[in-house]
Amino acid sequence: MLDETEVKPMSYKVYASIIGEFNKLTSYSRKAENELRKKFADIPSATLGSIISSLVQRAMKQCYRKSPIISSRYYEFYEEITKVEHGDDVMLRLADSQGISPALYIRSLLQNVYTTSMVKKCLKDSTLIKDKDLAYQVFLGMMNDNQYSPYAxxxxxxxxxxxxxxxxxxxxxxxxxxxxxxxxxxxxxxxxxxxxxxxxxxxxxxxxxxxxxxxxxxxxxxxxxxxxxxxxxxxxxxxxxxxxxxxxxxxxxxxxxxxxxxxxxxxxxxxxxxxxxxxxxx
CATH class of the missing domain: 3.40.1350 (Trna Endonuclease; Chain: A, domain 1)
Structure with missing residues (x-):
């Protein structure tokens, strides 16, 4: 159902305040975005969601890098943490530690395991991942990324x-x-x-x-x-x-x-x- 409410042009002061609060975020997960939405509850949800989406994409252009070395390192981080714990937020915490979104962390991690074409398939369907624990963590990570997951x-x-x-x-x-x-x-x-x-x-x-x-x-x-x-x-x-x-x-x-x-x-x-x-x- 489309929102029929007319949206007014936004003042730069309000826009700047959103940017200021966004820059304080230490996570790019769905939970972090929801916390930001609470601070600007008077702004239409679709408007704020679009602004957040643009800001996340620009932030990722600055900090996300592709390389086999980085992919290997991300996978090693995952292996190390899952030796001692198996919480539902493993991928989220790993992504936060690297300052990137959960889906981008997962994409890079999987490139250490699969070919590029297979990674694309696994991002859309985590059941294709043979390691059931990794498959579960990938699914949770994707569901908590409003910007870079296939669902988004x-x-x-x-x-x-x-x-x-x-x-x-x-x-x-x-x-x-x-x-x-x-x-x-x-x-x-x-x-x-x-x-x-x-x-x-x-x-x-x-x-x-x-x-x-x-x-x-x-x-x-x-x-x-x-x-x-x-x-x-x-x-x-x-x-x-x-x-x-x-x-x-x-x-x-x-x-x-x-x-x-x-x-x-x-x-x-x-x-x-x-x-x-x-x-x-x-």
Missing amino acids: DIIKQSIGLEYELRLERELKLLNITFSDENILRSRGYDKTPDFKLDVPIAVDGFVVNWIESKALFGDMETHLGYLKDQLICYWNRFGPGLVIYWFGYLETLNNTPEVNNMFILRTKFPEKANITQYKIEL
Whole structure:
């Protein structure tokens, strides 16, 4: 069930306070994230979850490294600790000791045991691991990682698709015809917005030729990444458009030069009263 509550742009002060509390975390497990959520209970769950997800990913880019030596060391740590104890939080404590998420610790550890292709399978199905104790610890570790486990990936993909379908429904309710990504790609476009409108509309007086759905929170780093990789390309090819950050965005984005020139930002599909449709009289 999608949250129908409209999310407002977030002040930088509030965003900075979230970052400050996040930087105090000593764990990247589900439990640590839940503790952070309690401190910001007034912020919509989806918004805070998206912010945490981005912050965890950036932190992992800084501290997570791949190498056979590291994989071997992680496995040795696991063997040493399981000689004396078999608690349910073994993988969590090992991950915390290395400052990485449980799923990333497990992925590296398993690379000391299996081939890369087999590791991917074991992450999705721990019953494939022959060592039953290790299989159990892998399962628990994965279930306690909201960001890097296969289950988390599936959830994020599903949420993104659900909000695209929500946007498609809104367009159809207003009889706004469009071409989706599949149609645009069949026409030879390599980079495409979610929906290219067949006939432009105006939202609060701003002409919109295309709409992009983002089921996440738009902070500055995330937005600049999309601007470079997608949004400038859409503007060059199709003209001005609309970007919907369903879980909110940093209010300072409204002061960037591209916003209200190349495209506008919203946190939901505009109300009918704010939309002007161009109808062709026959």
